[in-house]
Structures are given as C-alpha cells and as structure tokens.
Amino acid sequence: MHWSKPMKSEEMSDSHGGFPRPGHDHSRCVKSALAVAEEKSRAQGLRFTAMRRRVLEILWQRHGAMGAYDILDVLAEEDDRPAPMAVYRALDFLIDAGLVHKLNSLNAFIGCATPSEDHDAQFLICERCGTAAEIEGTPITKAVDQAAKSEGFDVRQRVVEISGVCPHCQPASN
C-alpha cells in the first residue's frame, strides 16, 4: 500500500471507507460529512441543529469511535459542559438519520462513512488505534440471511463488529 503522491479523483478514498491514513487531513472528511448531513436533513425535512452538527463534526474530527462522554469532554473545552442528555439526544438523532452508527462492542459511536445508502453497519475495528472501517456488506449479509432463513428467523437488524488490527497498525506494513 503506497500513499506517496497527492490524490486526485481518489481523494474520496482518503475520506470515505477503509482505514484512513494515519495523519491524513481530516478537515476534508469533516466538511464532506457535514455537507452530506446538511443536504440529507434538508431533503428529509429534519432539523440539523447546532448541537447535532457539532456532535457529528466532533466524531469526524476524530475519524474514529468515541464514547458519548468523550464527545462531552470535547464540548466542555469550548463551552460550559453540557449534560450527558444533550449528547445522547444528538446521537439518537444522528443514528436515526443514518449519519452515525453505534459500535455495541465498544459502547462507542462513529460517523457513518456512507450515509447516502441504506446499508448495514458492518465494521472492522482496530484494537490499537481505535479507528473503525465500514466494510462492504453484501456477501456477509447474504451469509447471515441464509443462516437466519434456515432457522426460520425474521431478520431486523444486523450487528457485525470485527475486532483486530488494521493495516496501519501492523508491524510489517507500518
């Protein structure tokens, strides 16, 4: 994996999907995520308020999983520390809107890399750097649905969270 030259049309691969390069320019991801959220909210008549926007922005600035109280800590640096409710309410909205996912195995939250699609949330979570990548879910979804079907089970929601070590944190490749 080589990242020596500036990117052109591959710029999106710097901000969406897979694992971001360590130290890559998050400001691009942040801007992009906020723009998409703004657009999506307008299209669906949702209210993308200052608090909700700020929470999403914080998640994308980290570009990784954060606990609700981590977000609270960031908010506390710039204003009076809000009550936990404020953050949880913003997160509820963002999750309902498909802009954020919850990582159940970490009790943490992360910006959704592909909010335009109606997709399952399937993650590779790096134990070392804490970043998480959404992965292409079709074959996994098929395998899951097949297994469910054979049990006569009616699937509503799929939680797939794979822990391990991302390419950037493996000795050989980094």
Place this chain on the structure above:
Amino acid sequence: MHWSKPMKSEEMSDSHGGFPRPGHDHSRCVKSALAVAEEKSRAQGLRFTAMRRRVLEILWQRHGAMGAYDILDVLAEEDDRPAPMAVYRALDFLIDAGLVHKLNSLNAFIGCATPSEDHDAQFLICERCGTAAEIEGTPITKAVDQAAKSEGFDVRQRVVEISGVCPHCQPASN
C-alpha cells in the same frame, strides 16, 4: 454426574442449537451444560467453583440472555445478595473457558450451546422472547474474513449479533 451414553438427536434439538421450543424441559439443558462444564474444567485444570457453577446454572435455567444484575437478583433470592463483582468474576471465568458468551448489543450473557468447539459466537436474538440461538458460522466467517482480507485487516474476534423475531414468536408459526 456424567453422560456415558450420547444423547439422541431429538434430545439434542431440544437442548442445543436453534431456538428451544417454548416451554421445553430446561432441566435437561441445565444438567447437560453443567456436565460439560465440569468435564471441560477438569480436563483443563480449571476450578469450576460453586459460584461459577451456580451462575452457569442460572443462565441455563433461563435458557436465554440475562444481564449480570438479573443473575444477581436470582442469587439474592436464595442467599444474601452478593456484590456485582462476584457475578462479573464468575462470568469472566465462564467466558474465558468458552462456556458463556457476551451479547454486546444487549449487555447480556448467555450459556454457550457448543462449548466443546472453538467457535465464533454468532447469534440470532429474538426481540420478543429474548432467547438467542447460536448459528452455524462457517459461511459467515468466510464472508467476514474475505472482507477483512481485502482491507488488509488482521481479524482477532468476530461479533455477529442479528436481531429479529424467532420462529416461535412469529404470528404464522406460533
């Protein structure tokens, strides 16, 4: 107590894998699970103490997911209520021994249906009755590993928890 004779296939379907019939005889599952745990502990030189045994027994009596404090409540009915630590320590042991799994999406714990194998924990979780079934994981594991490989990700642990409605809780079939 030990099982010198293998169970017949109908007996297995009542106590292992899939969704147990509502109202089926849990005492069989409980006995079987405890026997297996006892055997496994002896084989590996682990200490299957009274507390650990009791926690496993409680989980199998419910034959479904329970929170740590639910287990505590059951224990409190028969003795002085132990401290949460007691339950969490027992659960840690049982999880390490492969006798219990944690369901991250519920913050709950469940007896492992196939403790003799080294397997991934992949579950179908019924939203109505709370029971959870371990499912055959091979195709899912393959799909997951394939996706991880294409990202250069080194897999350590797979969390697969599918929520929905089990056959016994679907209107048509029950």
Place this chain on the structure above:
DNA sequence: CACTGATTTGTTATATCATAACGTTTCCAG
C-alpha cells in the same frame, strides 16, 4: 499434617454508560 504460594472470594468504593421526568425555549405552519 502444616507450610506456602497462588487462586478465589468478600468488601468497599467508584468508574462508566445511559435514560426518566419535567419545565423552558425555539421553530415554523397556519
């Protein structure tokens, strides 16, 4: 048996994650 070191358990305290309830403010459609 008694010693000893390691494991397990008891106990107290606290950390961490999340929601209930209710009053006030803001938004915006009519």
Place this chain on the structure above:
DNA sequence: CTGGAAACGTTATGATATAACAAATCAGTG
C-alpha cells in the same frame, strides 16, 4: 402572531462494569 410540536436545559437516577485490597480457600509439597 400564535398554538402546537420539536428541541433543549436541568436535575436526578438507573444500569452496567471495574479497581483495589483484605480474607479465605485450595493444591502441591516437605
């Protein structure tokens, strides 16, 4: 500009989980 819905502030509490250290228990050994 007003009435109802949505969002927010605030206080309190509930739910889940672990840290730290002392006491008891166990398993091997002399």
